[in-house]
Amino acid sequence: MDTRLINHLNWSLLACMLLLYLIGVGNLYSASGTRLETGLSFSDFYQRQIIWGMCGLLCMLLAMSFDYRRLRNLAWPLFFASLVLLLLVPVMGKSVYGAKRWLSLGFMSIQPSETAKLAVLLLAARLLARDQRPLGWKDFFAVLAVGLAPCAFIIMQPDLGTTIMLLLILGGMILYRGLHGHVLKICLLTVPCAAAFMWIAGLRDYQRQRILTFLDPGNDPRGAGYHILQSRIAIGSGELWGKGFKEGTQSQLRFLPERHSDFAMAVFGEEWGFVGCVALITLFCFFLLSIFSTVIQAKDRFGSLLAVGIFFYFFWQIFINIGMVIGLMPVVGIPLPFISYGGSATLLNFTLLGIVLNVSMRRFMFKG
Amino acid sequence: MKPSNANLKENTPPKGLRSWLKIYVETERYQSPRFGVILLQGLVGLLFFVFVTRLWYLQVHQGAEFARQAQENRLRYERIFAPRGRILDEKGRVLADNRIAYGLSLVREDCRDIPATLTQISAFSRLPLPQIWDKYQQDRFRIKPFEPILMITDITFDQVARIASDIPTWPGLELVVRSKRSYPEKDLFAHVLGYVAEVNEKEMAEDDALAMGDLAGKQGLELELEKQLRGRKGLYVVEVDAHARVLNKTLSQEPQSGRELRLSLNSSLQKAAWDALDGEAGCVIVMEPDTGKLRALVTSPAYDNNLFAAGISKRDWEGLRTSNRFPLQNRVIQSVYPPGSVWKLVMASLFLERGISPRDTVFCPGEVKLGNQIFRCWKRGGHGNVNMENAIVHSCDVYFYLMAERMGIDRIEEFAKASGFGRPTGIDLPHEKSGLVPSRGWKRRRFGRGWAGGETYNVSIGQGYTLVTPLQMAVFVSALLNGGHLLKPQLLDDAPRESTGRVPAKGETLNFVVSAMRKAAAGGTAHIVARKDADMGGKTGTAQVVKLKMGAGDRRLRASEMEYAQRDHAWIATWGTKNGKTYVVVVMVEHGGGGSSVAGPVAAKIYDHLFGPGAQTEVVSAQPRGERMN
Known part of the structure; x- marks a missing residue:
């Protein structure tokens, strides 16, 4: 083993992610608590999250074990495989809460939209890495088409969160890569129109309702606005120093919905207060900046763009999830990396960070 | 293209893997686009700034208000009624007494079907349904969530037995025991004692200690010496979860019965x-x-x-009000x-x-x-x-x-x-x-x-x-x-x-x-x-x-x-x-x-x-x- 691999490892990224993971497990432990007449009782979410984290670390090591440049070869096969899986979902998918998102493999269920994220990320990195000039129309549409194909399936499931995530990651990568002046201008004009079109044609009633409720949560305090109000109360009632670990009333008395998953941040905010929240956000910023350092240190376009894609993958999740919890964003089902409970999300997070670490540790390996 | 990885130096791998093992090496030297670098840093900075500002607003600026709302979420207050002071004559004969009365109360949030429940209340009490609806419509906005609305105040004893056996099938309904005022001497001391009746909006606005369903003096000594007679209500603080399940109940204030008054009058x-x-x-x-x-x-x-203490009927009231002898x-x-x-x-x-x-x-x-x-x-x-x-x-x-x-x-x-x-x-x-x-x-x-x-x-x-x-x-x-x-x-x-x-x-x-x-x-x-x-x-x-x-x-x-x-x-x-x-x-x-x-x-x-x-x-x-x- 080349010791340079170890020397060039992005240690600060590794440290940030492990710290976030531990904070996430600790917070999940508290969020699992439910106060009953007899006292506090804990469900096993945090234990499961520990197991998923271990699996995630293995995936991460696996993702670090080979030269990341080989992933370029995987981009197209993985992309097509994802499309096939997505096609299968409406045919033989499992219906949960009125949405078909899962494929049952017998021993486990997978969500093809997760693999689609990885595939789109790889393929977009490959396409965008072809050269270094700002994107013209041809390249722009090529990349866009790559993104929109799986999106078309995913929005049908329906899964608004993932669709938006995919588009945002893609948009971030394209913006990072740079567009020709006129392409940029026309995009700036058409995107609002596309958004308006989406609003009318692409959204289901409940999705539209969510956005409207976000704009005015007091309108329906016991119905759709309930999540937003209770989340704000949880966060706000933490005040400066928080109520203390395992002391959150909003979460333990179950006023806070989805406290393990999408609203885990509200539990954290209630128990650790402003000080804890600022510390956590600072940690997230360090985490993003660590990915960013790999972006600029990478020695080839593909590696750098992979890191950019992963940067956006995390950035948007953090931005949308925390934004939603603190009432700046509508309620969309997007979890907070490492803090929210979720098996496949944890695996994907660790895998993607393994790729970033891979890029960072192999940045010296160059054809001299 | 020269292999730069150790793996590649090994001998020909199986065919299917060949394309996967091939490493594409970019020939150009890579330089991050300047705009892209600024974009990523800017986004991180924006995220930090926006979130910290918003959190400061929620947790520090508005924190106390949200803390209050969180308290309001989990704590409910249950009143314990204090017995009203009795009124005696000079020799100790009772002029105003308290008696037990049964009432029927409704907790809106626990009720599955309001119209059906109200119809049932009407059947229990033999009061006309529109009157029950009126009472419900009138009170529902005045009370806090999970507070009971007292629908019927005075149920006769044999009705109580009947209702008690039926009540488990009507979630949200509850038989409550309340104290009622009775005046054994009736007309003889009516003008001296006056009477009590349920408080109205105005009285509640003027006196913090009064809440809906409370009785307060409206006339005579009952009105004039209200504060002494009333006593002080006790208070349970009840902790509940989001499903209104009661987790614990603590007595935060002992009820204090009102003062017993002995009049100088001789009955x-x-x-x-x-x-x-x-x-x-x-x-x-x-x-x-x-x-x-x-x-x-x-x-x-x-x-x-x-008549007044039990809630006077419109007919009785009109009769008294319009009598040419001005009772x-x-x-x-x-x-x-x-x-x-x-x-x-x-x-x-x-x-x-x-x-x-x-x-x-x-x-x-x-x-x-x-x-x-x-x-x-x-x-x-x-x-x-x-x-x-x-x-x-x-x-x-x-x-x-x-x-x-x-x-x-x-x-x-x-x-x-x-x-x-x-x-x-x-x-x-x-x-x-x-x-x-x-x-x-x-x-x-x-x-x-x-x-x-x-x-x-x-x-x-x-x-x-x-x-x-x-x-x-x-x-x-x-x-x-x-x-x-x-x-x-x-x-x-x-x-x-x-x-x-x-x-x-x-x-x-x-x-x-x-x-x-x-x-x-x-x-x-x-x-x-x-x-x-x-x-x-x-x-x-x-x-x-x-x-x-x-x-x-x-x-x-x-x-x-x-x-x-x-x-x-x-x-x-x-x-x-x-x-x-x-x-x-x-x-x-x-x-x-x-x-x-x-x-x-x-x-x-x-x-x-x-x-x-x-x-x-x-x-x-x-x-x-x-x-x-x-």
Whole structure:
């Protein structure tokens, strides 16, 4: 083993992610608590999250074990495989809460939209890495088409969160890569129109309702606005120093919905207060900046763009999830990396960070 | 393309893996786009700035408010009702009691089907459904989530048994035990005690301690002494989760029962007075002149205050409100009457204080002329020469006309006001009237005209504009006996003696008037109250309601010959002392007719009760038939 691999490892990224993971497990432990007449009782979410984290670390090591440049070869096969899986979902998918998102493999269920994220990320990195000039129309549409194909399936499931995530990651990568002046201008004009079109044609009633409720949560305090109000109360009632670990009333008395998953941040905010929240956000910023350092240190376009894609993958999740919890964003089902409970999300997070670490540790390996 | 990885140096891998193992090496040197670098850093900076600002706003700036909302989420308050203080009479007999009443309450949030539940409540209670809906619609917005709405307040015992067996199938409904007020003496003490009823919006707004469904005093002592009677509610703090499951319940405030009040009133005396009035519209006051304590305070007709405590029906209420006998009126303090000749006691005191000698006489020919008006004495033919004592004993009007003329209205006004008239006595009962002491200023304000001499004549015999409450008269008579102290009439047994002023008269003046009253009882107009076994005094009055009605032959009509509403008010103000105990008894019978013939016997019966029966002097008819004494 080349010791340079170890020397060039992005240690600060590794440290940030492990710290976030531990904070996430600790917070999940508290969020699992439910106060009953007899006292506090804990469900096993945090234990499961520990197991998923271990699996995630293995995936991460696996993702670090080979030269990341080989992933370029995987981009197209993985992309097509994802499309096939997505096609299968409406045919033989499992219906949960009125949405078909899962494929049952017998021993486990997978969500093809997760693999689609990885595939789109790889393929977009490959396409965008072809050269270094700002994107013209041809390249722009090529990349866009790559993104929109799986999106078309995913929005049908329906899964608004993932669709938006995919588009945002893609948009971030394209913006990072740079567009020709006129392409940029026309995009700036058409995107609002596309958004308006989406609003009318692409959204289901409940999705539209969510956005409207976000704009005015007091309108329906016991119905759709309930999540937003209770989340704000949880966060706000933490005040400066928080109520203390395992002391959150909003979460333990179950006023806070989805406290393990999408609203885990509200539990954290209630128990650790402003000080804890600022510390956590600072940690997230360090985490993003660590990915960013790999972006600029990478020695080839593909590696750098992979890191950019992963940067956006995390950035948007953090931005949308925390934004939603603190009432700046509508309620969309997007979890907070490492803090929210979720098996496949944890695996994907660790895998993607393994790729970033891979890029960072192999940045010296160059054809001299 | 040169392999740069160790793996590639190994020998030819299996075919399928070949493409996967191939490493594409970019030939150009890579440089991050400048805009892209700025974009990523900028986004991280933006994320930090936006989130920290928002969190500061939520957690620090608005934190206290959200903390309050979080508390409100998890804590509910349950009231524990404090028993209201009982009210007893002087001897400890219960006048206002608490009894257990069952109610049916509804918790909206626990209720699966509101319309069906309301229909069921209607079936339980046999009340019409629209009425149940009205109650529900009215209260639902006034209460907090999870607070019960008291739908039915008083369920009979056999209904309770039926409802209790059915109630488990109706989530949200609950039988609650509440305390209700009951008044065993009903009409007898209705005006003194008043009643309680459910609080209204206004009362709740004025008093933080009151909440919906609470009972509060609305009339009488229940209203006046509400704060003492009420006690203090206890409070449970209940912690609940989002599904309203109760996690724990802590007593944060012990309930404190209200104060038990012992009145100075004696219920058997009250009953005797009530019976003596025998259904006439009027009132009786029995007061101790040295302490101001009231021993009986009767007004008739009255109403059953239990009706109000149970929630009066519209029909009953309309019946009471529109009755032409005004049962809701507490005649002791809320009605004002011309005092008639009883007023002469006030006038005589004034005359003595203003230098008129008891020996000064006036010739009474039966009438005097002022301008072209004729003012008559009640006695046709007149009293002849009368001095002050005789004028009081025989109630000679002409004496007072002429003496009052010498005094003038201003002095009369000043003295009457100083003697407690024209202002409330301060008794612990609501809505007390002041009465009226007329004056030049008042006349001008009221009618825009100056004072006329004849009006002084009228005032001198307690007619004209003069209006007093029976209680004011009792306080004044007490003052004659106690050295001039105007005492606040007390209803509570342990109340201290409270003076609200002093009659501006010397002791000898008071003594003179008292002894004149004694003579009037011994052989004058108030003879009806005379007793062998006690020292008695009195003064009657017959107050005209309308201008003198003359019958055929210039004769004043008898009460029985007149319309009820036009008949005179009958007054008698008396005192009696036996074994060192002195009482003042004032009786007023509305439209009763003559003071001595109608009010007098009532007073005599009360003294029978106070001093024991059978000691009255034989009734000498001091009054020629066909004539009515004044």
